[in-house]
Amino acid sequence: MRFGLVGTGYWARETHGPGIQASGNELVGVWGRDAAKRAELAEALGVEAFSSHDALLEAVDAVSYAVPPDVQAPLALDAARAGRHLLLDKPVALDSGTARELCDAARDSGSRSVVFFTARYTPEMRSWLDELAEAEGWHGSWTEWIASNQRPESPYKDSPWRQREGALWDIGPHLLGTLIPALGPVSSVAAVAGRGDTVHLSLTHESGAVSTATIALWGPESAYTWGMRVWGDTGISPAPTPTTSAVTALATAADELAAAVSNDTEHPLGLDFGVQVVELLAEAATQLGRRRTQ
Structure with missing residues (x-):
């Protein structure tokens, strides 16, 4: 093509x-x-x-x-x-x-x-999601994604749209793109603003599972962390470290x-899935008082 x-x-x-x-x-x-x-x-x-x-x-x-x-x-x-x-x-x-x-x-x-x-286009993430689907019985997840885009070596440090929209719209899609296949469709979202662009999210899934996440795009470099864990009847399963370019x-x-x-x-x-993600992020943005006027 x-x-x-x-x-x-x-x-x-x-x-x-x-x-x-x-x-x-x-x-x-x-x-x-x-x-x-x-x-x-x-x-x-x-x-x-x-x-x-x-x-x-x-x-x-x-x-x-x-x-x-x-x-x-x-x-x-x-x-x-x-x-x-x-x-x-x-x-x-x-x-x-x-x-x-x-x-x-x-x-x-x-x-x-x-x-x-x-x-979602890497074999390590697809294998992990397949393992979660086979095991079933998952009750929730914890995610802590604190990035530091202001670092001199970051290729995104001067990105105007990321500076304007912050973690919710840049990291948020990746979060939902992983959690929805892991725990099922999201029925409701609750969002609380933290310091700077930090957002704390609580997602209730149609399965009954509840996931929580703290995301920040411009967090302190000393606090950089990137981890997601799913928990349930069979224990705790951490998301894989990315290895595919x-x-x-x-x-x-x-x-x-x-x-x-x-x-x-x-x-x-x-796009059907892409729209679902935007709708959830827009609801979170409304709760944060960041509703767009377009």
């Missing part, structure tokens, strides 16, 4: 572009709003630099988006209406209405979609999107 790449930043350069090229698909070209950056990235990847998003859409079957969610959503809506297949980054949008509009447009045009919850995970996502197109099926991590 012929892919176009939208975005010229770190994630596009280091993950999306190389990931598509490592897959069984063809990367045709790139587009971004900054002409110099798109030319530089196109040269690095050995592909064409397109002059507009519309021109890119005319040349490809699918588009991979590596841009902030509020930039991604309107562009992906145009792509969906044009019948292009979508490899979206998480979250798919920053409000429920826009997410549902994008999902409806994709459904109407027959556009297939995959949302890139990075860990983001590039390999992206290649898997691209190949699975191509397979969904070929088989004319919906991917389990497509």
Whole structure:
């Protein structure tokens, strides 16, 4: 399948572009709003630099988006209406209405979609989730994800949208993308704000399980931690430490999107799931008093 790449930043350069090229698909070209950056990235990847998003859409079957969610959503809506297949980054949008509009447009045009919850495309995470499903009897989970994006070496330290939206919208999708398959759909969410962008979440699952999580994107470096544990009748099961590269995970996502197109099926991590995640995050944002006005 012929892919176009939208975005010229770190994630596009280091993950999306190389990931598509490592897959069984063809990367045709790139587009971004900054002409110099798109030319530089196109040269690095050995592909064409397109002059507009519309021109890119005319040349490809699918588009991979590596841009902030509020930039991604309107562009992906145009792509969906044009019948292009979508490899979206998480979250798919920053409000429920826009997410549902994008999902409806994709459904109407027959556009297939995959949302890139990075860990969900790694063999270690898939094996762990399979083990949880086989054991059953899980009652809840604890998650403590404290990142420190302000570190000088962090590629995200100057990301405006992450500075603006914080942990809820950047880490939150990864959290839900893992906990929903681990413990089942979420029936309710309760959110409490902590210091800075810290958010404390309590999620009640339809299974009766309750998970709790503390997430922060701009926490102190000395407090950095990244752990999730599920507990139940058979004991405690910690989530695996990631070993698969983001590039390999992206290649898997691209190949699975191509397979969904070929088989004319919906991917389990497509827009339907992406909308569920946005709706839960939007509810949490409302409780935190951070409701968006779009």
